[in-house]
Amino acid sequence: MVTRTRRIVQGLFLALFLFLFIQTESKGLDELGYPVKLFLDFDPLIFLTTLLASRAVEGLFWLSLIIVALTVILGRFFCGWVCPLGTLNNMVGSLRKKRAKPPGPGWFRLKYYILVFILASSVFGAQLAGIADPISLTIRSFSLAIYPALSYAATSFFDGIYRLNLPVVTPASEILYDVLKKTVLPFQQPWFLQGVFIGALFLVVLGLNLVQRRFWCRFLCPLGALLGLLSRYAVLRREVSEECDSCGACVAPCQADAVPAGKEKWRASECLVCNNCDDVCPKNAVSFGFLKGHPTGGLDLGRRNVLSSFLLGAFAVPLLRISPLSRPRMADAKLIRPPGALGEPKFLQTCVRCGECMKVCITGGLQPTLLEAGLEGIWTPVMVPRIGFCEFRCTLCGQVCPTGAIKRLPLEEKQEVRLGHAAIDKGRCLPYAHATPCIVCEETCPTPKKAIWIEEVTVRDREGNTVRLQQPNVDLTKCIGCGACEKHCPVADQPAIYVTSAGESRSEENQLLLQAPAVAPFPHK
Amino acid sequence: MKRRDFLKWTAASSMGLALPVSLATLGRMAEAAQGPDLVVAKGASTPQVVRAALDAAGGMRRFIAKGDVVVLKPNIGWDRTPQYAATTNPDVVGALAKLCFEAGAKKVRVFDNTVSDARRCYKQSGIADAAAAAGAEMVYMDSRKYRDVRLNGTVLKSWPLYNDIFEADKVINIPIAKTHSLTTLTLAMKNWMGVMGGVRFRVHQRIDESLVDLCRVIKPTLTVLDAVRILTANGPTGGDLDDVKRLDTIVVGTDQVAIDSFGATLFGMKGSDLNTVKLAARAGLGVMDLSKLSIKRISV
Numbered sequence: 001m002v003t004r005t006r007r008i009v010q011g012l013f014l015a016l017f018l019f020l021f022i023q024t025e026s027k028g029l030d031e032l033g034y035p036v037k038l039f040l041d042f043d044p045l046i047f048l049t050t051l052l053a054s055r056a057v058e059g060l061f062w063l064s065l066i067i068v069a070l071t072v073i074l075g076r077f078f079c080g081w082v083c084p085l086g087t088l089n090n091m092v093g094s095l096r097k098k099r100a101k102p103p104g105p106g107w108f109r110l111k112y113y114i115l116v117f118i119l120a121s122s123v124f125g126a127q128l129a130g131i132a133d134p135i136s137l138t139i140r141s142f143s144l145a146i147y148p149a150l151s152y153a154a155t156s157f158f159d160g161i162y163r164l165n166l167p168v169v170t171p172a173s174e175i176l177y178d179v180l181k182k183t184v185l186p187f188q189q190p191w192f193l194q195g196v197f198i199g200a201l202f203l204v205v206l207g208l209n210l211v212q213r214r215f216w217c218r219f220l221c222p223l224g225a226l227l228g229l230l231s232r233y234a235v236l237r238r239e240v241s242e243e244c245d246s247c248g249a250c251v252a253p254c255q256a257d258a259v260p261a262g263k264e265k266w267r268a269s270e271c272l273v274c275n276n277c278d279d280v281c282p283k284n285a286v287s288f289g290f291l292k293g294h295p296t297g298g299l300d301l302g303r304r305n306v307l308s309s310f311l312l313g314a315f316a317v318p319l320l321r322i323s324p325l326s327r328p329r330m331a332d333a334k335l336i337r338p339p340g341a342l343g344e345p346k347f348l349q350t351c352v353r354c355g356e357c358m359k360v361c362i363t364g365g366l367q368p369t370l371l372e373a374g375l376e377g378i379w380t381p382v383m384v385p386r387i388g389f390c391e392f393r394c395t396l397c398g399q400v401c402p403t404g405a406i407k408r409l410p411l412e413e414k415q416e417v418r419l420g421h422a423a424i425d426k427g428r429c430l431p432y433a434h435a436t437p438c439i440v441c442e443e444t445c446p447t448p449k450k451a452i453w454i455e456e457v458t459v460r461d462r463e464g465n466t467v468r469l470q471q472p473n474v475d476l477t478k479c480i481g482c483g484a485c486e487k488h489c490p491v492a493d494q495p496a497i498y499v500t501s502a503g504e505s506r507s508e509e510n511q512l513l514l515q516a517p518a519v520a521p522f523p524h525k
Numbered sequence: 526m527k528r529r530d531f532l533k534w535t536a537a538s539s540m541g542l543a544l545p546v547s548l549a550t551l552g553r554m555a556e557a558a559q560g561p562d563l564v565v566a567k568g569a570s571t572p573q574v575v576r577a578a579l580d581a582a583g584g585m586r587r588f589i590a591k592g593d594v595v596v597l598k599p600n601i602g603w604d605r606t607p608q609y610a611a612t613t614n615p616d617v618v619g620a621l622a623k624l625c626f627e628a629g630a631k632k633v634r635v636f637d638n639t640v641s642d643a644r645r646c647y648k649q650s651g652i653a654d655a656a657a658a659a660g661a662e663m664v665y666m667d668s669r670k671y672r673d674v675r676l677n678g679t680v681l682k683s684w685p686l687y688n689d690i691f692e693a694d695k696v697i698n699i700p701i702a703k704t705h706s707l708t709t710l711t712l713a714m715k716n717w718m719g720v721m722g723g724v725r726f727r728v729h730q731r732i733d734e735s736l737v738d739l740c741r742v743i744k745p746t747l748t749v750l751d752a753v754r755i756l757t758a759n760g761p762t763g764g765d766l767d768d769v770k771r772l773d774t775i776v777v778g779t780d781q782v783a784i785d786s787f788g789a790t791l792f793g794m795k796g797s798d799l800n801t802v803k804l805a806a807r808a809g810l811g812v813m814d815l816s817k818l819s820i821k822r823i824s825v
Binding site: 439442444445 | 603604605640641642644645646647648649653665669705706707724726727729730731732759761762763764765768
């Protein structure tokens with residue numbers, strides 16, 4: 001009945017989510033061909049907090065207002081029918097046979113306090129929603145942990161069979177591997193710092209379903225709380241007829257804390273519109289319909305609790321900002337942001353840590369921070385050139401960023417944006433320190449007029465022999481800090497040429513030159 | 526026919542034990558012996574120039590036999606579009622793939638171990654589309670398929686090389702002519718860095734000897750130098766159209782040292798200006814002195 005329809009719809013949305021996730025990968029062109037950030041575009045929590053924190057509407061997704069409008073009419077259908085994390089929670093929850101008793105009658109209120117905390121901090125200019133927003137959380141966890149781990153498992157499995165070189169089995173597994181590589185597996189194995197941490201957190205979220213089904217949705221999810229507030233007076237409501245004899249059959253199947261047996265006390269804000277209570281009612285006394293009036297079951301959040309949450313959220317902002325990194329003229333050398341990233345304060349207010357840019361980064365160089373940008377900047381993207389550099393003709397990260405924290409730039413502009421500058425470690429560089437030819441950095445430098453230029457020198461080696469050598473130099477007026485040189489430098493472990501953030505276009509202060517080279521005029525702040 | 530079988534076969538027939546060699550084979554051998562060492566073809570239509578150059582070299586059938594698995598190795602190292610002359614011209618690759626199939630090739634594979642992202646290189650260079658249009662298979666390098674190959678060279682004793690070039694029946698090297706700070710130019714011999722695995726940038730420390738060592742074991746059936754556009758500065762990556770010079774030229778030959786020696790002249794240099802060429806000639810891998818070669822020039 002409705003339950004089956006709902007499961008099909010949930011499956012379809014989860015499939016769409018996964019399809020878009022897998023499409024968040026380059027196929028060699030500079031466009032992806034699919035609206036891969038669609039779920040984020042429809043997310044009202046991201047919309048609201050970004051609006052509050054950055055006070056900018058550019059790059060915002062008015063599509064989420066559709067969800068707002070629908071929620072006001074239909075209630076939390078998004079949680080019950082659409083949300084991919086909700087569906088995953090359902091799936092994991094079904095592993096638990098018996099339904100547990102709720103840990104306490106008031107736990108469902110916790111998510112509202114979390115929401116108030118997040119909203120308060122965004123009012124005062126910190127964007128923390130992305131950490132707990134279910135869409136952000138799911139995309140980030142999939143991108144940086146779950147998918148890489150699955151890819152690793154699959155690759156190890158097929159490599160194992162390949163090495164065994166068995167008759168029939170190995171050729172068959174290679175065909176299957178090839179099909180998987182062309183469909184669901186990534187083009188190359190993704191490697192992410194903190195994959196374990198982010199993956200473990202996600203597994204905890206899923207594992208909580210074994211404590212209580214949809215634990216996350218019922219007690220923790222801030223988006224669920226926001227939609228709950230919006231659906232308090234939803235027009236689509238539950239009605240219980242006179243037939244009801246309070247048998248309590250609907251209590252257990254309820255996916256949340258809507259108190260279906262309470263009739264009058266039914267909480268619209270907690271109802272996921274799953275229709276389980278309707279399906280299960282032996283008297284067929286329950287029905288959902290468009291009704292007048294207001295539901296009577298309240299939230300009873302408690303003024304003091306709401307105020308405490310608000311104050312805590314507000315105070316979190318200065319507490320997070322007393323890191324020395326927040327001081328003027330302080331910049332972390334290794335905090336190399338993606339091309340088109342806004343100035344650091346604005347960037348932190350806008351980035352929702354969804355991980356889309358890291359997923360799409362063609363070289364895998366974009367990595368999640370831990371504390372490099374302060375606790376406030378946790379899981380924001382940082383380029384680690386030794387892992388992967390910024391491909392000169394790629395603009396994908398700006399295309400998939402849902403909030404404009406990384407601006408979508410035309411290729412010509414992106415190619416002028418400086419992420420930082422390269423510097424040569426003459427103590428390690430082969431032509432400087434060891435009278436040995438190299439010039440790989442110059443060779444791989446992608447700017448049309450190479451930023452790395454060669455000086456021909458004659459030096460003497462230990463034996464006194466004359467050696468003609470080419471020594472690399474960095475032209476700061478040309479270097480965009482893409483990191484191709486650092487990535488390819490053959491000096492093992494610590495490279496002899498490396499990029500630091502000094503010179504980055506997005507900062508006026510973090511510059512090396514008196515007159516920093518001009519870039520295409522676009523607002524970095 | 527596998528190369529090893531061919532060797533056995535020739536050994537047997539040369540010992541006079543075999544049946545009388547057919548007239549057609551004799552004729553083909555005579556033609557091969559008479560073919561020019563290098564063909565330099567020039568013209569506006571690249572596919573036609575490639576075809577004419579191969580015809581002048583004795584026809585693709587001279588090099589490719591029926592049922593052959595052929596590897597085409599263009600230079601696709603960088604994420605650039607064809608007009609920047611950082612990657613082999615896609616029309617050259619497409620035309621060669623077509624000629625291989627016409628000569629009876631069973632499979633034509635195209636690949637390169639790129640420096641920029643392979644997906645972008647293959648697509649943006651136009652080579653993926655050209656190969657697909659010709660019915661050739663564009664292959665992404667599979668990290669499991671590099672095998673340590675004994676080179677016994679002066680610098681490289683062994684190195685992981687891409688196995689497919691040794692498993693193929695025929696290999697055609699299709700470099701593009703560009704500048705390179707360390708080797709002055711990158712032409713045919715340098716193009717074999719694209720089948721190296723391992724930390725290949727380390728060979729830059731003694732690049733000329735290393736490339737010669739590579740060419741001790743990598744012996745392409747044919748080399749086709751793409752000089753439709755050449756990159757005269759800021760190579761091998763390029764990126765500035767002012768550094769690109771249009772020559773509309775294709776050079777075909779079987780001796781990659783000779784090809785490189787000729788390639789130098791396209792930049793106003795001599796083969797002896799290139800250390801790699803000098804060392805390779807000294808190692809007996811080919812001929813540097815162009816005056817000792819028969820060079821056929823044609824215009825299309």
